[in-house]
Amino acid sequence: MNTRIIAKLDVKPPYVVKPVHFEGLRKVGEPAHLAKKYFDQGADELFYIDIVSSLYQRNILSSDIIKTASELFIPFAVGGGVKTVDDFSNLLHMGADKVVINSFAVQNNPNIINIAAEIFGNQAIVVNIEAKKWKKNWECYTDCGRIQSGKDVIEWAKDVQQRGAGEILLQSVDHDGRRRGFDIDLATRVVNSVDIPVVVASGAGSLEDISKLIKVANPSGIALASLLHYDQLTIKDIRNYLRNEGLMT
């Protein structure tokens, strides 16, 4: 099956922003506008992460999500500050197909994953892992790479699968926004540790970075942000390249 190519919007309402190392935000556009642009380019999916709602302890903004979903006929995953079953339900009703959760599950109550999976089905639950390298391992961070959790990434990945997560979004605090390549070791370790799909984000800077990730780690999907936001490449360019490399049909 072809690797999914996913456009990821990191949103600080009302704008899509691009953090570098999860810090130093730059505005890159409006969510609905960029969503439409990537849909037209042939993205397989769209991820929408409100990167400040958890940190500011506020609810995700509904009007932006509804507007972003309105012209999108591909899967749409939404996250940011998700804590309760009602948060899951509200986002699904706004047009999300999957809900992305991180901080609350890692820092407060991992059982929210079990409960949500039972109600909404595993396929609707995406666990976002923000990994930061520490010695030879990686630690889970939250709130946009600001807060440590003390949890080991590999152990947590296995745990969330056990609890019913349908997918993992794997981000690297060290590589994010730098466009110097993915953390391939991290991606390989996580992909090989779980049986659920893993979408790898953080670090794509060139076509070669993407093909290397697919060849070595073979994740189910790759999530791209900066590379697309700055029009360095389009999704069509990436697909054509991967077809030529024999990595996609």
Add this chain to the structure above:
Amino acid sequence: MSNIIGIVNYGVAGNIHSVKKAIEKAGGETLVINSASDFKSVDKLVIPGVGSFKSSMKELESDGFIDLIKGFHKPILGICLGMQLLAKIGYEHGRTDGLNLIDAEVKPILCDAKIPHMGFQKIQVINSNKLLKDIEKEEFYFMHSYEMINYTNILALTSYGNHSFVCSIQKDNIYGVQFHPEKSRQAGIKLLSNFIQLENN
């Protein structure tokens, strides 16, 4: 002649919004079915699907929708879990009776590849039909961990991880697709348009 597409809203888990806008994009007029009395106002029925088999059947039951769906004699389209609910029995979070409109069971996908099965994939049409007309060669978006197991009423198959499974069914007025047409770009809109154009008798 009216041709209103009713979308069954069964509580917390449906992705009503996405299905509604895709049907409208395909040129259909929609009515979200929130109560039993709404059934008489619609000419076709779509059962969307995001959620688990067990909790969805429970919702349909407490809403009083089960007999109304079973007694609906115009076209019905079940999407993803909505298709699975048409089966006799489901095995997600324990054994649950389904709508029993199709002789099938719903079980976890057993194959070598990663589960849930997620992503765009081509389908293989076994019986040509009006629902899949002109989109037989397109790819559609799948997002599921369970599959419908049946040996009759099959319209199309898909393979994943060396495993072939049913991805579209039909029995009389009842249609089902395992993939999400509302999430499958132009091909999905075309499928919904094909459904809208089916005759209502």
